Amino acid sequence: MITKNQIKYINSLQQKKFRTEHQSFIVEGAKSVLELLKSDFELELLFVTQDFFDNYEEILSKLPLQVEIVNQQELEKAGSYSSNNAALAVAKTKENHELLVGENEYALILDDIRDPGNLGTIIRVGDWYGIHKIICSHSTVDFYNPKVIAATMGSFTRTNLYYTDLEVFIKNQSTPIYGTLLNGNNIHQTKFAKSGYIIIGNEANGISEGVEKLVTDKITIPSFGGAESLNAGIATAVVLDNLRR
Amino acid sequence: MITKNQIKYINSLQQKKFRTEHQSFIVEGAKSVLELLKSDFELELLFVTQDFFDNYEEILSKLPLQVEIVNQQELEKAGSYSSNNAALAVAKTKENHELLVGENEYALILDDIRDPGNLGTIIRVGDWYGIHKIICSHSTVDFYNPKVIAATMGSFTRTNLYYTDLEVFIKNQSTPIYGTLLNGNNIHQTKFAKSGYIIIGNEANGISEGVEKLVTDKITIPSFGGAESLNAGIATAVVLDNLRR
Structure with a gap:
């Protein structure tokens, strides 16, 4: 008992x-x-x-x-x-160790993802596409929240998260920093570098102002209909599918 | 009041x-x-x-x-x-009118999508990619469920749903019927026809046996990591992004 x-x-x-x-x-x-x-x-x-x-x-x-x-x-x-x-x-729980991409590697950067279901889905989608390092703003929901763990469908065991100050972290990187923004290059035409980071923004407000200034490659998922936006998990999947093709 | x-x-x-x-x-x-x-x-x-x-x-x-x-x-x-x-x-509510694809048009077919949030997300994603006709099995959750309407984020106003017997419906079509299955062709290499239907299966069990037999073009989203599956809304987005590129 x-x-x-x-x-x-x-x-x-x-x-x-x-x-x-x-x-x-x-x-x-x-x-x-x-x-x-x-x-x-x-x-x-x-x-x-x-x-x-x-x-x-x-x-x-x-x-x-x-x-x-x-x-x-x-x-x-x-x-x-x-x-x-x-x-x-x-x-x-594991310690909050710094994560960096190696050669031929990508990592996600999450800027203020608040919903546990969204974070769990992003971890699951990342795992599907072979992304196992995720850098999170301090304001991103806790990895070890039971709803996050549940939504990963087991992918939490294959993914490491690192919570840090995103602006400081990004300033220290030399690889391209991709960010999904409204006015970026069509991802269907984007040639991704061999390694880099992809920033996913907050559910309602997108990427924050300070972080947006550090994006080196603005990308956009083209729209063909009337919906104004895609949710964070969906956007992650579409970007990673374009990265991996 | x-x-x-x-x-x-x-x-x-x-x-x-x-x-x-x-x-x-x-x-x-x-x-x-x-x-x-x-x-x-x-x-x-x-x-x-x-x-x-x-x-x-x-x-x-x-x-x-x-x-x-x-x-x-x-x-x-x-x-x-x-x-x-x-x-x-x-x-x-609107009447349950039959929906068919025209020339240069695609529609989704939903085989037993049970979760209201998933159906709402699929409608929203469909709207983003210009898909405004969705054919549903009778077992698919009701379009007018308040949780479905909420999850569409307004896209319910631009999308029509038709609930019917999928096997009878599909047998009457002459365009390709794409189905996401484990052993299909890599969608990154798929050349989609000008018009057709894309079947999305149940969250846990995928496409049902009777419907699977009627799929003319099996497609698969390639995996690069450890996750066993993608959820129905994510799979819809990735397939439609490949269709539209």
């Missing part, structure tokens, strides 16, 4: 303040927990249903920690999912 | 059963209501705050119906938004 104190502790990790204090975060659901077990994240607690245990006994029996068998109600009481009949883990 | 009976009526329109019975649906928020007022939808009721009225008096004074000034609390009580300081309208 999950003890009262454990439930209180796990509940507290839904708040950034306590994630920072304990350097721990929650991972819920079959897909995300299975990806976690394959990753290099350090596990702290693991609760699974009997069904999940039976299905993945080979993986679970090799883990260096005690796996607790619990019921669905306990998982739902401890975690943030309204329905969870599989698993809940607590893992240690 | 919004009367008790009106609140009851508007609340009921959150359910498909009552939308069908009354042939009416709700539109909420500044952006969506403004787009509605510019469209050919027939208005039934319109409630706005004093601020919204003052900002858009020129448009509102020309309407062929009584505009009621109400407060934010009333809008939130009547509608589905937890926060709405602008406007709420009730409009008449």
